[in-house]
Amino acid sequence: MAKIAALKGVSRSHKISDSGPHSKRLKKRERPWVDVSDDELHVKRAKKGTGDRSKNLNGSPSKPSALESKKKAKIGHPSRHLANGTKQASIQEQRRELPITSGKDALLDEIRDNDVTILIGETGSGKTTQVPQYILESGISGKGMIAVTQPRKVAATSLATRVATEQNTSVGGLVGYSVRFDEASSEDTRIKYVTDGMLVRELLGDTLLSRYSVVIVDEAHERTLRTDLLLTNLKSIQKTRNAPADAKGKGSVAKLNPLKIVIMSATLDAEKFSKFYDNAKVIYVKGRQHPVTIYHTAISQPDFVDAAMRTFFQIHTDQPPGDVLIFLPGQEDIESLDKSIKLYADRLPKDSSGIVVCPMYAALPPGQQAKIFSPAPQNTRKCILATNIAETSITIPGIKYVIDTGKCKEKRYIARDSGTGFDTLLTKDITKSSAMQRAGRAGRESIGFCFRLYTEESFKALPDSAEPEIRRCALSSSLLQLKCLGQDLEQLDFMDKPDWEAIASALKTLYLLGAIDNQKHLTKLGRDMAVLPLEPHLARAVVASQECGCTLEIIDIVSVLSASSKLFFDSTDEREAAAEARRKFRHSSGDHMTILNVVRSYQEIVASENKSGRKEWCKKQFLNDRCLSEARDIRDQLREVCVRMGVDWRSSCGDDEQPVLRSLVRGLVQQAAFLQPDGSYKQLMGPSIVKIHPSSSLCDKKVPAIIYDELVYTSHIYARGVSSVPRKLIAEVSVFKNKNIG
Numbered sequence: 001m002a003k004i005a006a007l008k009g010v011s012r013s014h015k016i017s018d019s020g021p022h023s024k025r026l027k028k029r030e031r032p033w034v035d036v037s038d039d040e041l042h043v044k045r046a047k048k049g050t051g052d053r054s055k056n057l058n059g060s061p062s063k064p065s066a067l068e069s070k071k072k073a074k075i076g077h078p079s080r081h082l083a084n085g086t087k088q089a090s091i092q093e094q095r096r097e098l099p100i101t102s103g104k105d106a107l108l109d110e111i112r113d114n115d116v117t118i119l120i121g122e123t124g125s126g127k128t129t130q131v132p133q134y135i136l137e138s139g140i141s142g143k144g145m146i147a148v149t150q151p152r153k154v155a156a157t158s159l160a161t162r163v164a165t166e167q168n169t170s171v172g173g174l175v176g177y178s179v180r181f182d183e184a185s186s187e188d189t190r191i192k193y194v195t196d197g198m199l200v201r202e203l204l205g206d207t208l209l210s211r212y213s214v215v216i217v218d219e220a221h222e223r224t225l226r227t228d229l230l231l232t233n234l235k236s237i238q239k240t241r242n243a244p245a246d247a248k249g250k251g252s253v254a255k256l257n258p259l260k261i262v263i264m265s266a267t268l269d270a271e272k273f274s275k276f277y278d279n280a281k282v283i284y285v286k287g288r289q290h291p292v293t294i295y296h297t298a299i300s301q302p303d304f305v306d307a308a309m310r311t312f313f314q315i316h317t318d319q320p321p322g323d324v325l326i327f328l329p330g331q332e333d334i335e336s337l338d339k340s341i342k343l344y345a346d347r348l349p350k351d352s353s354g355i356v357v358c359p360m361y362a363a364l365p366p367g368q369q370a371k372i373f374s375p376a377p378q379n380t381r382k383c384i385l386a387t388n389i390a391e392t393s394i395t396i397p398g399i400k401y402v403i404d405t406g407k408c409k410e411k412r413y414i415a416r417d418s419g420t421g422f423d424t425l426l427t428k429d430i431t432k433s434s435a436m437q438r439a440g441r442a443g444r445e446s447i448g449f450c451f452r453l454y455t456e457e458s459f460k461a462l463p464d465s466a467e468p469e470i471r472r473c474a475l476s477s478s479l480l481q482l483k484c485l486g487q488d489l490e491q492l493d494f495m496d497k498p499d500w501e502a503i504a505s506a507l508k509t510l511y512l513l514g515a516i517d518n519q520k521h522l523t524k525l526g527r528d529m530a531v532l533p534l535e536p537h538l539a540r541a542v543v544a545s546q547e548c549g550c551t552l553e554i555i556d557i558v559s560v561l562s563a564s565s566k567l568f569f570d571s572t573d574e575r576e577a578a579a580e581a582r583r584k585f586r587h588s589s590g591d592h593m594t595i596l597n598v599v600r601s602y603q604e605i606v607a608s609e610n611k612s613g614r615k616e617w618c619k620k621q622f623l624n625d626r627c628l629s630e631a632r633d634i635r636d637q638l639r640e641v642c643v644r645m646g647v648d649w650r651s652s653c654g655d656d657e658q659p660v661l662r663s664l665v666r667g668l669v670q671q672a673a674f675l676q677p678d679g680s681y682k683q684l685m686g687p688s689i690v691k692i693h694p695s696s697s698l699c700d701k702k703v704p705a706i707i708y709d710e711l712v713y714t715s716h717i718y719a720r721g722v723s724s725v726p727r728k729l730i731a732e733v734s735v736f737k738n739k740n741i742g
């Protein structure tokens with residue numbers, strides 16, 4: 001098999017200097033990192049390879065190509081490099097300089113000759129932006145479209161914009177994208193960047209993905225649940241579409257073109273993927289455009305937020321211009337570091353260059369996320385604080401330094417004895433693959449530096465890659481989609497099979513929601529639920545709202561619940577003022593109707609105020625404008641889906657809360673609890689005793705029965721997002737009929 005070449009250009013020569021205008025302020029002993037270069041970036045990729053089915057596109061590793069020699073020359077002459085950088089080579093020149101360019105023809109030959117191609121190339125080698133364009137320009141895709149899947153929305157939209165620019169068109173024309181709650185494509189679109197979830201959703205209407213002649217699964221190493229569903233479906237679609245003509249018969253399938261699949265990543269277990277696709281060809285692209293120097297800390301840094309701050313200021317005060325990207329596990333850490341950086345920045349001497357901090361996490365509305373791509377004002381350093389949302393695929397212009405805390409949040413399903421369970425987010429160490437992707441965000445425009453806030457030993461001890469989501473996340477939503485495709489999770493050919501417990505729990509959830517019957521067959525209700533781009537329990541509430549005549553209200557509530565950030569701000573400094581503001585919206589039945597009161601007031605403000613007036617109003621009310629504006633986008637999309645389903649989204653129950661609660665109970669049937677004599681609540685569908693969360697408007701009330709959005713585990717088990725509901729509404733739910741709970 002072809003040997004994997006070591007990452008080119010990782011050099012020990014780029015040392016961070018101790019001197020600098022403010023080095024006294026941050027004494028050396030305070031610095032968390034030491035200079036340790038490494039060349040480990042090639043994680044275990046293709047251990048044994050796949051016999052003669054693998055190939056190195058850029059030739060033998062021991063014999064550098066002309067391009068590599070040129071790159072080495074560049075590395076040896078930083079001044080020349082800088083001169084080139086300042087000139088800002090044209091986009092087409094940049095394209096030609098990408099490492100993948102030298103392997104273009106060979107790559108296209110492989111794709112032409114094989115149904116499935118697995119392409120492994122360093123971060124920044126040009127896979128994601130170039131391969132779709134090569135395929136289009138070569139004519140391999142014929143009249144069909146090329147789909148390029150991404151695990152994250154921001155990557156799909158920003159890549160579409162970049163590739164549209166490279167094609168000298170605007171996004172939505174030749175190059176488009178499609179992500180949940182947003183789409184830019186037209187009849188002219190030939191390359192479409194999509195989230196893997198959107199392509200799975202497309203399967204519902206087009207089970208053979210007939211519009212596409214090539215599907216590129218990018219960042220396949222992330223093994224999201226949707227990627228795995230896609231990999232499985234693509235395999236069977238390809239068997240059907242690429243079958244010999246006599247096996248295809250004379251029906252509509254016979255008219256379909258064969259499907260080509262390309263799987264791409266920088267850090268993939270190539271052997272496993274190759275095996276899954278019947279020993280598919282594995283090809284390698286060596287090299288990246290610019291070198292990245294990596295540093296590890298000498299000792300571990302338990303307070304990684306503090307270590308990140310010190311490292312940032314060390315860079316800011318000692319290092320040449322260049323923006324900084326800091327990877328943190330979640331929104332809370334980002335907010336905390338944001339505050340600390342701003343506080344510390346105020347203490348810098350007046351003549352210091354400025355700092356602009358940009359947070360970046362999934363809960364930020366797309367407009368805010370897009371800010372990270374804008375250049376910082378002159379004489380100012382941009383500091384992006386991001387979760388792993390910025391880890392793969394994206395190129396953020398200006399980033400020269402990456403600080404990697406080594407932490408991320410991972411979704412994990414917690415199974416309960418009752419056969420039910422829930423997803424929770426846990427902070428954990430990243431994988432080698434993530435560390436490599438993070439480092440890869442530097443060095444995309446010129447030489448870069450990555451500061452890992454963990455030791456080299458810790459790095460070596462990290463697992464190669466994350467456990468696939470299918471083995472650790474709730475499956476009800478995917479199970480429902482598969483049921484719509486006539487497929488059974490238990491019987492599908494997955495690369496890694498899900499746990500039986502997780503499948504059983506998902507089946508139970510769908511049964512209780514009425515989406516499947518007791519024979520595990522999809523019901524009409526289940527089919528209607530699957531059309532809505534929502535979690536099954538929320539989709540169930542929307543479907544129920546048609547009967548109850550309150551679709552307008554339920555969509556408003558569900559949109560807020562589907563937004564990725566919290567509606568209310570908790571302010572420790574102004575606790576009383578925040579509580580007072582919240583009281584104004586409070587509804588006696590609890591938190592869901594309270595949300596509706598907020599949305600109604602917000603809608604009035606939106607109608608009467610300009611953007612800054614709206615923001616000011618939100619601030620005064622301790623409401624999160626981001627959450628409300630994201631909810632508005634979700635609401636609009638849900639209304640459109642209703643129109644397509646023939647559902648009247650305008651049907652409204654006015655001020656009567658009963659229909660709203662009745663619809664919510666249908667969806668939250670697994671999240672109901674009854675009051676106990678001691679004042680606690682006992683779950684109806686589980687063994688737990690829960691308390692009402694202090695943030696709830698019902699926290700000091702005792703009501704006979706509640707429904708809730710989620711459980712939070714701290715010193716107690718708390719129910720959050722709570723409404724009081726008459727027992728009879730729960731007794732009405734078909735699974736509880738004849739159970740004497742009214």
Ligand SMILES: Nc1ncnc2c1ncn2[C@@H]1O[C@H](COP(=O)(O)OP(=O)(O)OP(=O)(O)O)[C@@H](O)[C@H]1O
Nearest residue numbers: 122123124125126127128129130162266393395444
């Ligand atoms: N939006 C952008 N703005 C500026 N340059 C870009 C942009 N997108 C890509 N590039 C340039 O193209 C190079 C290749 O990017 P591409 O995303 O195709 O690489 P890749 O091999 O897919 O990397 P990764 O595995 O990290 O996604 C980048 O290193 C950068 O130099």
